[in-house]
Amino acid sequence: MTIQITMPGEKLIQGNEACVMGAIASGCNFYGGYPITPSSEIAEHMVRRMPKVGGVSIQMEDEISALASIIGASLAGSKAMTATSGPGFSLMQEHIGFAAMAEVPCVIVNVMRGGPSTGMPTSPSQGDVMQARWGTHGDHPAIVLAPASVGEVFDLTVKAFNLAERFRTPVILLYDEIIGHTRESVSLPESVTVIDRVTPDDALEEFWPKEADPDGVPAMSPFGDGRRFHVTGLAHDHRGFPTNDTAVAEALINRLHRKIDAHLDEVIEVEEYLLDDADVAIFAYGIVGRSAKLAVERARLNGIKAGLIRPLTLWPFPTAQVAEVARKVDTIVVAEMNLGQLVGEVERAAKGQAEVVSHLRTGGEPVTPTALEEVLAKIDGGNA
Amino acid sequence: MTDVKIDIQPDMTTEVTATERADVRSYLRQWAMPHVLCPGCAHGIVLRSFLEAVDQLQLDQDKIAMVAGIGCSSRLAGYVDFCTLHGTHGRAPAFATGLKLARPDLNVVVVTGDGDGLAIGGNHLIHAARRNIDMTVLLLNNSIYGMTGGQAAPTTPEGAIASTAPQGHIEPGFDACKLLMGAGASYVARVFAANPIEMTKVMMDGLSHPGFAFIELVSDCPEYFGRYNKIGGGPEMLNWIAVRDEGIAGPLSEKRFVEHIPVKPPAIGVKSGVLQREIRPVYAGVRAAEGQHT
Numbered sequence: 103m104t105i106q107i108t109m110p111g112e113k114l115i116q117g118n119e120a121c122v123m124g125a126i127a128s129g130c131n132f133y134g135g136y137p138i139t140p141s142s143e144i145a146e147h148m149v150r151r152m153p154k155v156g157g158v159s160i161q162m163e164d165e166i167s168a169l170a171s172i173i174g175a176s177l178a179g180s181k182a183m184t185a186t187s188g189p190g191f192s193l194m195q196e197h198i199g200f201a202a203m204a205e206v207p208c209v210i211v212n213v214m215r216g217g218p219s220t221g222m223p224t225s226p227s228q229g230d231v232m233q234a235r236w237g238t239h240g241d242h243p244a245i246v247l248a249p250a251s252v253g254e255v256f257d258l259t260v261k262a263f264n265l266a267e268r269f270r271t272p273v274i275l276l277y278d279e280i281i282g283h284t285r286e287s288v289s290l291p292e293s294v295t296v297i298d299r300v301t302p303d304d305a306l307e308e309f310w311p312k313e314a315d316p317d318g319v320p321a322m323s324p325f326g327d328g329r330r331f332h333v334t335g336l337a338h339d340h341r342g343f344p345t346n347d348t349a350v351a352e353a354l355i356n357r358l359h360r361k362i363d364a365h366l367d368e369v370i371e372v373e374e375y376l377l378d379d380a381d382v383a384i385f386a387y388g389i390v391g392r393s394a395k396l397a398v399e400r401a402r403l404n405g406i407k408a409g410l411i412r413p414l415t416l417w418p419f420p421t422a423q424v425a426e427v428a429r430k431v432d433t434i435v436v437a438e439m440n441l442g443q444l445v446g447e448v449e450r451a452a453k454g455q456a457e458v459v460s461h462l463r464t465g466g467e468p469v470t471p472t473a474l475e476e477v478l479a480k481i482d483g484g485n486a
Numbered sequence: 487m488t489d490v491k492i493d494i495q496p497d498m499t500t501e502v503t504a505t506e507r508a509d510v511r512s513y514l515r516q517w518a519m520p521h522v523l524c525p526g527c528a529h530g531i532v533l534r535s536f537l538e539a540v541d542q543l544q545l546d547q548d549k550i551a552m553v554a555g556i557g558c559s560s561r562l563a564g565y566v567d568f569c570t571l572h573g574t575h576g577r578a579p580a581f582a583t584g585l586k587l588a589r590p591d592l593n594v595v596v597v598t599g600d601g602d603g604l605a606i607g608g609n610h611l612i613h614a615a616r617r618n619i620d621m622t623v624l625l626l627n628n629s630i631y632g633m634t635g636g637q638a639a640p641t642t643p644e645g646a647i648a649s650t651a652p653q654g655h656i657e658p659g660f661d662a663c664k665l666l667m668g669a670g671a672s673y674v675a676r677v678f679a680a681n682p683i684e685m686t687k688v689m690m691d692g693l694s695h696p697g698f699a700f701i702e703l704v705s706d707c708p709e710y711f712g713r714y715n716k717i718g719g720g721p722e723m724l725n726w727i728a729v730r731d732e733g734i735a736g737p738l739s740e741k742r743f744v745e746h747i748p749v750k751p752p753a754i755g756v757k758s759g760v761l762q763r764e765i766r767p768v769y770a771g772v773r774a775a776e777g778q779h780t
Contacts, residue, residue, distance in 0.1 A: 132588055170573065174584030176572070221737065326548065326551065
């Protein structure tokens with residue numbers, strides 16, 4: 103389905119505002135949130151915008167209930183979103199797991215700030231990358247997207263809703279305080295493609311809520327439309343009813359992963375820049391990806407054959423794409439605003455085919471282009 | 487929905503025979519049986535009273551959404567043929583809030599327990615009450631954590647034995663109704679599982695109340711509370727419940743088993759009936775007025 107956006111064209115907007123615009127373009131009609139810096143602008147814009155699109159907004163009593171409210175709304179047929187930052191994201195882990203297990207589409211935005219704990223509320227960080235993948239307990243699938251600009255926040259918010267609906271799963275949009283608060287001129291598209299969840303065939307006589315199609319995704323019927331069924335976070339059978347049958351539980355958990363793993367081409371997005379003849383590649387995402395791009399361009403002016411691989415999808419990890427880069431280059435520099443979270447994944451994907459080195463910062467300072475330029479120069483000097 | 491006026495004092499002289507009670511089997515998922523509840527547990531009596539209330543009010547089965555948390559009481563949601571959501575521990579009112587705001591046409595019923603609703607989920611419960619979200623909350627209070635094996639709950643009376651209070655519980659318990667009245671619930675009632683007819687009446691009243699209706703159902707746990715405290719099985723526990731009901735005089739109160747109860751006479755949760763009722767605006771979330779959005 104293609105949706106026309108009412109205000110296309112050039113706009114000067116903040117990252118958090120772009121997120122709201124992307125959500126509305128995607129058909130979001132329910133927002134449940136709880137205030138937290140640096141994500142609060144999303145709630146503030148949502149409470150103004152939701153009534154204008156026939157939607158509903160509520161400020162809940164905490165982040166646990168914020169995510170619970172959007173899961174409830176999604177089960178009722180809404181397209182629902184919440185937004186938070188580190189401490190609130192920690193509280194949401196319980197229901198990220200529930201949404202994954204019960205297969206309830208929803209979008210969770212985490213505007214990352216410095217941690218651990220309450221940390222540095224107004225400073226950027228990329229410290230939640232592993233939490234976004236593994237924060238909730240058990241073997242669950244995860245889709246995590248990481249925009250690097252205000253425009254990309256819009257695009258990836260739309261993608262987040264589409265993937266959530268396509269695969270009936272929670273999708274996390276992960277960006278840092280800088281992107282959330284930066285104002286940039288963005289060119290909004292005149293229309294976006296919107297995917298809606300598959301609903302059961304009207305002719306269906308017997309409806310079981312967890313009977314999956316060959317794709318691994320069950321059709322979803324909203325509460326109140328005449329099909330009565332059970333939803334639970336316990337391991338369950340095709341009827342949605344709890345079971346302790348280990349074979350049924352194993353099949354369920356495997357399907358939750360398979361429905362995504364079998365369609366990685368729909369999920370994984372990677373920007374590759376000047377990699378064809380590169381000797382050294384920077385692996386960076388989010389705001390660090392922008393610093394890296396500038397560093398690569400400057401290094402090229404100095405004769406260094408540098409390139410960039412920037413994942414827009416952090417999870418599932420773009421293993422194949424990183425392996426391909428590792429075959430081309432001698433060195434991969436992994437630059438992150440944390441003490442090394444995705445570097446292990448890069449090493450695992452590279453399988454020793456390229457040397458993997460880290461450039462890390464924590465404490466609220468971004469990784470600058472100059473710093474990365476120096477790293478590239480040093481590697482180039484060492485190889486010369 | 488019309489406001490159903492009922493006489494809150496139960497008529498203890500009414501003879502009710504099995505044939506007069508509604509057949510509620512059409513509201514049950516027969517394929518999901520047998521259920522997980524223990525022999526003698528009064529939760530089934532509560533559920534039957536609820537289904538009778540649904541039947542009496544002729545509510546549309548397709549438009550009832552039951553939202554539950556975690557615990558014995560919350561497992562009831564699995565056996566009723568409505569749209570049912572078995573969520574996470576204590577969070578049912580939060581799931582139900584999103585559901586109700588997204589689909590105001592649904593009759594949203596939360597089923598929770600004393601641990602689920604008053605310990606881990608206390609925050610969600612009081613805020614749903616404060617907002618006056620149009621839902622009915624059934625809190626089945628069995629004074630203990632049953633599903634996890636009989637640990638002390640926020641409602642366990644001082645002095646009562648629990649697996650985590652082997653010498654007797656040293657904390658005071660919550661009075662659920664007082665808590666909810668303080669939180670601004672527009673309807674608060676307490677009924678005892680020993681009185682199924684009164685339960686049905688109060689549930690009909692609560693379901694018909696426009697806004698947040700909280701009903702504490704004083705239930706039991708013979709398996710843990712009854713055994714640990716040497717009260718006995720299901721029938722003895724029902725009598726123990728009846729003993730706690732000081733709002734009712736009559737035959738049941740003559741069957742007191744006080745000498746069998748090693749705990750102090752319960753100081754909390756003793757008053758039955760409708761304790762609070764007010765009509766105030768129902769919360770609908772931040773949304774455009776009817777027909778105003780474009």
